[in-house]
Amino acid sequence: MTDQRLSDCLHCSMRSESIFAGLLPAELENLGMEVQDIALPAGERLYREGEPARYAYTLRSGAVKLYKTLSNGQEVILRLLHHGDLLGFEGISEKQHRNDAITLAPSQLCRLDLENLQALSQRLPTVQAAILQRWQDALRESEERIVELGAKRAEARLATFLLQWAQRYPHLRSVPFPLTRQDLGAFLGLSTEHVSRIMAEWKRQSFLHESRGHLEILQEPNLRRIAQELPGEKADKKNQD
Amino acid sequence: MTDQRLSDCLHCSMRSESIFAGLLPAELENLGMEVQDIALPAGERLYREGEPARYAYTLRSGAVKLYKTLSNGQEVILRLLHHGDLLGFEGISEKQHRNDAITLAPSQLCRLDLENLQALSQRLPTVQAAILQRWQDALRESEERIVELGAKRAEARLATFLLQWAQRYPHLRSVPFPLTRQDLGAFLGLSTEHVSRIMAEWKRQSFLHESRGHLEILQEPNLRRIAQELPGEKADKKNQD
DNA sequence: CGCCAGATTGAGGAATATCAAACAGAGTGG
DNA sequence: CCACTCTGTTTGATATTCCTCAATCTGGCG
Numbered sequence: 129m130t131d132q133r134l135s136d137c138l139h140c141s142m143r144s145e146s147i148f149a150g151l152l153p154a155e156l157e158n159l160g161m162e163v164q165d166i167a168l169p170a171g172e173r174l175y176r177e178g179e180p181a182r183y184a185y186t187l188r189s190g191a192v193k194l195y196k197t198l199s200n201g202q203e204v205i206l207r208l209l210h211h212g213d214l215l216g217f218e219g220i221s222e223k224q225h226r227n228d229a230i231t232l233a234p235s236q237l238c239r240l241d242l243e244n245l246q247a248l249s250q251r252l253p254t255v256q257a258a259i260l261q262r263w264q265d266a267l268r269e270s271e272e273r274i275v276e277l278g279a280k281r282a283e284a285r286l287a288t289f290l291l292q293w294a295q296r297y298p299h300l301r302s303v304p305f306p307l308t309r310q311d312l313g314a315f316l317g318l319s320t321e322h323v324s325r326i327m328a329e330w331k332r333q334s335f336l337h338e339s340r341g342h343l344e345i346l347q348e349p350n351l352r353r354i355a356q357e358l359p360g361e362k363a364d365k366k367n368q369d
Numbered sequence: 370m371t372d373q374r375l376s377d378c379l380h381c382s383m384r385s386e387s388i389f390a391g392l393l394p395a396e397l398e399n400l401g402m403e404v405q406d407i408a409l410p411a412g413e414r415l416y417r418e419g420e421p422a423r424y425a426y427t428l429r430s431g432a433v434k435l436y437k438t439l440s441n442g443q444e445v446i447l448r449l450l451h452h453g454d455l456l457g458f459e460g461i462s463e464k465q466h467r468n469d470a471i472t473l474a475p476s477q478l479c480r481l482d483l484e485n486l487q488a489l490s491q492r493l494p495t496v497q498a499a500i501l502q503r504w505q506d507a508l509r510e511s512e513e514r515i516v517e518l519g520a521k522r523a524e525a526r527l528a529t530f531l532l533q534w535a536q537r538y539p540h541l542r543s544v545p546f547p548l549t550r551q552d553l554g555a556f557l558g559l560s561t562e563h564v565s566r567i568m569a570e571w572k573r574q575s576f577l578h579e580s581r582g583h584l585e586i587l588q589e590p591n592l593r594r595i596a597q598e599l600p601g602e603k604a605d606k607k608n609q610d
Numbered sequence: 611c612g613c614c615a616g617a618t619t620g621a622g623g624a625a626t627a628t629c630a631a632a633c634a635g636a637g638t639g640g
Numbered sequence: 641c642c643a644c645t646c647t648g649t650t651t652g653a654t655a656t657t658c659c660t661c662a663a664t665c666t667g668g669c670g
Contacts, residue, residue: 196516200599204516221505226512256497263504264462270511271467275437275445277518278558282626309649317519319627324649340636358441359625359659523658550617560659565617581668600627 137163140238142188145212147258155252161244166237170306174215174229174237181219183239187211190235191306194227195314205315207269208232208307210296214262220246233306233341277317280358285316286326287355290336294345305343378404381479383429386453388499396493402485407478411547415456415470415478422460424480428452431476432547435468436555446556448510449473449548451537455503461487474547474582518558520599526557527567528596531577535586546584 137148138156148156166185168174174185177196192209206227209215218226219242249256276285289312297303307315312323330336335351337344345351378389379397389397407426409415415426418437433450447468450456459467460483490497517526530553538544548556553564571577576592578585586592 198516198520198599199597200601202520202599204519206512206515218505218509221502226509250494250498253491253494253497256494256501257491260497260501260504261462263501263508264459267504267508267511268459268467270508270515271447274447274511274514274518275439277515278445278555279439279443308647314519320648321628321650322626325651328650356440358439358443360441549615561616562618562660563658566619569618 150254164239166239168231168235170233172231175225177228179225181225184216186238187213188236191232194229196227203314282318283354284357287351302342302344391495405480407480409472409476411474413472416466418468420466422466425457427479428454429477432473434473435470437468444555523559524595525598528592543583543585
């Protein structure tokens with residue numbers, strides 16, 4: 129079920145975008161670190177909140193959700209990860225993972241030993257700088273989320289999210305979309321039903337199309353308009369088609 | 370109005386908590402960087418969103434809000450900073466500031482030149498590690514905010530916030546509280562009026578007391594209980610006093 | 611005292627949640 | 641191929657939370 133082998137970083141297709149970008153081939157061969165290449169089906173857990181952090185990961189393909197489960201059982205999704213994103217790096221400075229990580233789709237990852245990684249980042253400033261950069265990106269994204277959650281209404285949040293999701297697959301008309309309505313709600317701070325209502329309405333209006341885990345945005349301008357809407361700015365003119 | 374002089378990092382009262390902690394005195398004297406010591410009244414702007422980033426700051430005393438202003442004029446506060454917090458460090462890797470920064474109270478800050486800081490952090494791994502750590506803290510805080518905004522109701526958000534604010538002044542019964550109802554709303558994703566209603570109610574119930582820019586939490590257990598409440602967990606028993 | 615920004619209060623309405631029921635579609639076993 | 645089941649989606653009705661707008665109140669201050 130879990131395919132696992134040693135990774136060949138030197139010839140990795142993602143090398144130029146990874147935290148090891150910028151290293152010389154000689155340095156790469158001398159990482160002093162085992163990098164496991166892992167393939168997982170959908171729904172597999174990478175780690176759990178509170179668990180001792182042993183590994184960090186680079187997501188090479190597929191999708192992963194990072195989330196917390198509250199005392200009433202409600203899930204809150206903190207981040208949704210795509211091709212190229214990192215996870216588990218909080219383990220560099222904290223002993224335990226801060227959240228749960230589960231694959232949403234069949235995924236390929238590189239698994240890095242955190243102790244090795246920490247030693248490595250002390251030795252190679254390039255690597256540390258790369259990690260710092262990723263962290264800043266994550267913080268910027270989180271702050272954008274705060275703006276969405278704090279200031280926008282349900283439709284605007286959902287529209288923003290769908291557009292950003294689709295943007296991660298620039299070359300595809302119809303993009304992979306393994307999220308349930310419940311996932312969407314957990315990410316956007318909305319109830320499952322409310323998400324469903326909005327999605328259903330947009331499908332009726334042909335703003336978008338869904339089929340077998342794929343999503344196609346048919347009327348991007350309309351979604352963009354909705355994504356911008358702020359409280360007190362009701363769009364009087366609906367689409368007329 | 371703006372008192373400004375060269376800072377003496379070696380004898381700074383915050384040295385042990387700053388990003389320069391762990392440096393030897395000799396290294397400190399050789400920072401190769403001018404550190405300005407700045408004192409500002411309340412309501413002073415440190416920088417504006419989109420402005421070229423020249424400086425980063427360490428807040429030595431007082432309070433600062435980082436916020437964005439949306440197209441409808443609405444403010445969203447991203448972070449509220451206290452004694453010991455950093456700001457403007459996004460300028461290390463981005464050319465422009467991502468948000469506005471304004472003092473909420475009379476504040477003392479250290480101003481660091483970003484170009485020098487960048488060079489410095491390449492040279493001194495200790496400094497870079499310290500910055501990395503602050504970044505991770507900021508990300509953790511942002512993720513906690515996302516949980517608050519995404520999953521909790523107004524009262525729980527406000528209670529959580531007040532408790533955390535008060536915790537920043539562990540030795541004081543009555544803590545400085547320079548926030549307006551509007552600030553609270555902008556931070557918590559609520560309307561000014563809704564915040565006001567809840568605060569007024571809590572004052573009536575003697576959960577807390579407000580006076581001349583200061584706040585005292587009188588019944589911490591009740592606030593803690595409210596802070597934990599999640600949708601679907603109505604507390605039937607109110608306080609009886 | 612008069613003024614003014616911020617705080618409070620009230621009434622009504624919009625946005626969203628909750629609860630319950632019906633629906634759809636992808637396996638699965640006969 | 642069909643009935644069956646299971647899970648996720650959609651829909652409806654109702655309740656709650658929160659916002660908006662407008663008015664009033666309060667405390668500090670010239």
